[in-house]
Amino acid sequence: MTAPIPSTLLLLDPTDPDGESSLQLLDEQDQHVILVVLLSGPTSRALRDFARAEEIDMATAGWQYLERVADRLDLAPDRLLAMTDNGPSAAVALADIAVTTHLHRVLLPASVDRYEPGLADMLSRCTDAPILTAAHAGVR
Numbered sequence: 001m002t003a004p005i006p007s008t009l010l011l012l013d014p015t016d017p018d019g020e021s022s023l024q025l026l027d028e029q030d031q032h033v034i035l036v037v038l039l040s041g042p043t044s045r046a047l048r049d050f051a052r053a054e055e056i057d058m059a060t061a062g063w064q065y066l067e068r069v070a071d072r073l074d075l076a077p078d079r080l081l082a083m084t085d086n087g088p089s090a091a092v093a094l095a096d097i098a099v100t101t102h103l104h105r106v107l108l109p110a111s112v113d114r115y116e117p118g119l120a121d122m123l124s125r126c127t128d129a130p131i132l133t134a135a136h137a138g139v140r
Contacts, residue, residue, distance in 0.1 A: 006102045007103055009098065010035050011109060012035060013111045014043070014044075015042065015046040016111035019109045020109060021110040021111070023072075025134055026073075034083065035069060036094065037066055037085075038090060038093060039059065047062055048061075091116060094119070094126075095122065098129070106120075109133075110133065
């Protein structure tokens, strides 16, 4: 039996101009990608505004956003998992995934340092996978 392909866990922040900067960190070594967008907290403000304007619920707004992001990526459908999370914070959402998934690495947008400082340090206690924040990698 072959071992599962490790996943790259990638957080998106549709509210912030640099909230998709984590996408720029993807490379050919990222064989399976898990996209995560939060439906609560400060990173969901743009989704809430969009949901109100379109008269749809937050879950639908989140899925529509993820579909647009997934369409821009050049990944086969079996290499991509998109998910929303309604948790209280990115730390809780990503920690839950990190402890249950074999990870290659975790990619965080530059905006994470503003809305949830210390997230990378907290995640390092949940996984041995490298955690890279776009701002620290020089991506904006």
